Amino acid sequence: MTYFGLEMNEEDFENLHDTSMEWGKDWGRWKTRFNPVPSFDWKMAYWMREFTEALISREWLKAREEGAELVFDEAQESYLLLTNYKTEGWR
Secondary structure (H helix, E strand, C coil), X not given: CCCCXXXXXXXXXXXXXXXXXXXXXXXXXHHHHEECCCCCCCCEEEEXXXXXXXXXXXXXXXXXCCCEEEEEECCCCEEEEEECCCCCCCC
16 A cells, blocks of 8 residues: 655665665574574665664665565664665676
């Protein structure tokens, strides 16, 4: 269900996350720090301090028909959004 419309572009997405890294199987050795344990098949990871930032970012990816998984990183006390989407800086 959609509650409100929000126009957003890639620059806005960039401004919502604090840190980004490439993601993959190597992250599996730290799986206990994530709640729930995520898939390690994604290509990118984006960390966000606030749930609203993570929620908006996830919905932006969804509108672009990009898959995403949202978990909490207990070591960083941040939300972690996993996806195959790469921002311009990573492309």
